[in-house]
Amino acid sequence: MLKGKVSVVGTGPGPVEFITARAAAAIEESDLVIGYKLYVKQLALLLEGSEKEVISSAMGREVDRCRRAVAEAKKGRKVALISGGDPGIYGMAGLLLQVTHEEETPPEVEIIPGVTAAGAAAAVLGAPLTHDFAVISLSDLLTPWTVIEKRLRAAAEADFVIVIYNPRSNGRSDLLAKARDILLERCKHDTAVGMVRGAGRDGEKTWATTLGDFSCCIDEADMATLVIIGSSKTYWHGGKMITPRGYEL
Amino acid sequence: MLKGKVSVVGTGPGPVEFITARAAAAIEESDLVIGYKLYVKQLALLLEGSEKEVISSAMGREVDRCRRAVAEAKKGRKVALISGGDPGIYGMAGLLLQVTHEEETPPEVEIIPGVTAAGAAAAVLGAPLTHDFAVISLSDLLTPWTVIEKRLRAAAEADFVIVIYNPRSNGRSDLLAKARDILLERCKHDTAVGMVRGAGRDGEKTWATTLGDFSCCIDEADMATLVIIGSSKTYWHGGKMITPRGYEL
Numbered sequence: 403m404l405k406g407k408v409s410v411v412g413t414g415p416g417p418v419e420f421i422t423a424r425a426a427a428a429i430e431e432s433d434l435v436i437g438y439k440l441y442v443k444q445l446a447l448l449l450e451g452s453e454k455e456v457i458s459s460a461m462g463r464e465v466d467r468c469r470r471a472v473a474e475a476k477k478g479r480k481v482a483l484i485s486g487g488d489p490g491i492y493g494m495a496g497l498l499l500q501v502t503h504e505e506e507t508p509p510e511v512e513i514i515p516g517v518t519a520a521g522a523a524a525a526v527l528g529a530p531l532t533h534d535f536a537v538i539s540l541s542d543l544l545t546p547w548t549v550i551e552k553r554l555r556a557a558a559e560a561d562f563v564i565v566i567y568n569p570r571s572n573g574r575s576d577l578l579a580k581a582r583d584i585l586l587e588r589c590k591h592d593t594a595v596g597m598v599r600g601a602g603r604d605g606e607k608t609w610a611t612t613l614g615d616f617s618c619c620i621d622e623a624d625m626a627t628l629v630i631i632g633s634s635k636t637y638w639h640g641g642k643m644i645t646p647r648g649y650e651l
Numbered sequence: 652m653l654k655g656k657v658s659v660v661g662t663g664p665g666p667v668e669f670i671t672a673r674a675a676a677a678i679e680e681s682d683l684v685i686g687y688k689l690y691v692k693q694l695a696l697l698l699e700g701s702e703k704e705v706i707s708s709a710m711g712r713e714v715d716r717c718r719r720a721v722a723e724a725k726k727g728r729k730v731a732l733i734s735g736g737d738p739g740i741y742g743m744a745g746l747l748l749q750v751t752h753e754e755e756t757p758p759e760v761e762i763i764p765g766v767t768a769a770g771a772a773a774a775v776l777g778a779p780l781t782h783d784f785a786v787i788s789l790s791d792l793l794t795p796w797t798v799i800e801k802r803l804r805a806a807a808e809a810d811f812v813i814v815i816y817n818p819r820s821n822g823r824s825d826l827l828a829k830a831r832d833i834l835l836e837r838c839k840h841d842t843a844v845g846m847v848r849g850a851g852r853d854g855e856k857t858w859a860t861t862l863g864d865f866s867c868c869i870d871e872a873d874m875a876t877l878v879i880i881g882s883s884k885t886y887w888h889g890g891k892m893i894t895p896r897g898y899e900l
Contacts, residue, residue, distance in 0.1 A: 422671055515767075
């Protein structure tokens with residue numbers, strides 16, 4: 403019997419130039435590409451001219467995609483399961499492994515890391531993540547809001563830089579404002595805030611502000627937006643957001 | 652006058668196959684490559700046969716490397732300043748920007764994100780970072796230990812997965828054991844712990860353990876090691892470390 407395999411492939415922030423050589427090779431070597439339709443569309447340049455089967459599906463069909471990937475690999479096919487950013491960070495790696503654990507004879511799995519959305523957003527803003535940071539998703543679809551609140555408070559209390567994923571969950575626009583209010587219980591109004599929509603993609607847009615002035619742009623956040631809240635040490639200078647590591651200059 | 656530029660290039664966990672196309676192009680297009688000697692050595696395959704000038708220096712010469720990069724760019728040269736992993740995560744991006752801010756007419760700077768050490772280690776271990784996490788460096792060279800302790804406690808209290816960078820600082824081997832003891836004040840003894848040395852590199856080594864049993868391998872940690880401490884939801888299954896996102900299977 404042929405030996406099938408699922409490669410969970412991190413494709414980075416979007417443009418194919420941010421894909422690693424390893425990820426591109428895994429897609430090239432695969433018989434079948436499975437992914438969320440937006441991420442698959444971004445791979446058009448890589449898939450052009452290939453006879454490869456491509457299965458794309460809508461947001462929310464994550465479990466289906468994983469089950470299909472495992473089923474096809476068990477038939478002996480090489481499957482590239484696409485995950486935007488890094489598949490291990492709010493991505494498909496965990497779910498795929500959970501699905502394989504339902505199998506008596508699971509297929510081989512390889513997880514190929516990618517450039518994270520946080521790293522791409524940080525690069526656009528300057529260097530806000532060069533010291534300790536916490537990564538928090540505001541999506542309360544799979545996590546109780548009380549847990550999210552607790553994490554926001556703890557991260558602010560210990561002066562972490564905070565990266566916020568999914569600032570708008572399920573169409574709800576008030577989560578980010580709620581998070582801002584919680585952070586303002588502990589953080590100063592002049593705490594640096596950077597926001598990036600579509601980091602590294604065409605139409606990328608950035609905002610430079612502070613927690614106190616965040617209402618200037620808070621409603622612009624959408625599902626493709628990442629928000630970075632500085633620590634007490636973070637500052638804006640010359641249009642760049644910087645968290646110093648502590649070197650003497 | 653020629654227009655110089657510094658590209659701060661993230662080269663990922665080590666092997667050139669984990670470098671993005673954008674990063675490889677920036678190195679290719681540069682007149683001069685500057686970096687920490689280990690990272691420059693890892694680029695041998697990319698630099699082979701080129702007539703490019705390469706300046707490598709020792710750990711601890713970070714400020715010098717940044718100043719040199721800025722000085723050379725001001726002469727009109729294109730400089731690739733190499734930073735392992737992602738240059739924005741405990742990397743060279745922040746320091747380079749700080750150095751440019753000393754200049755009256757700073758050169759153009761581009762920051763090119765890379766695969767982080769955390770992402771590479773997570774991929775090797777399974778999928779420990781698919782939910783909220785905190786990233787903490789134990790290096791007390793540039794950060795007071797009291798701040799590090801406070802962040803460890805806050806992260807454990809709010810049930811973050813915790814990624815520990817620099818588990819051994821300045822040759823001191825007791826920092827990781829101290830961190831473990833602090834975490835055990837709040838975390839259960841059976842909290843999943845994964846450790847990876849040289850993720851993605853030849854000779855990569857992983858350890859699967861728990862906080863309570865961490866003494867089995869805690870002394871194996873070195874400067875190239877990353878430690879991931881699970882949340883209360885993280886578990887080991889089939890040799891893989893998983894933090895479930897919360898999907899219904």
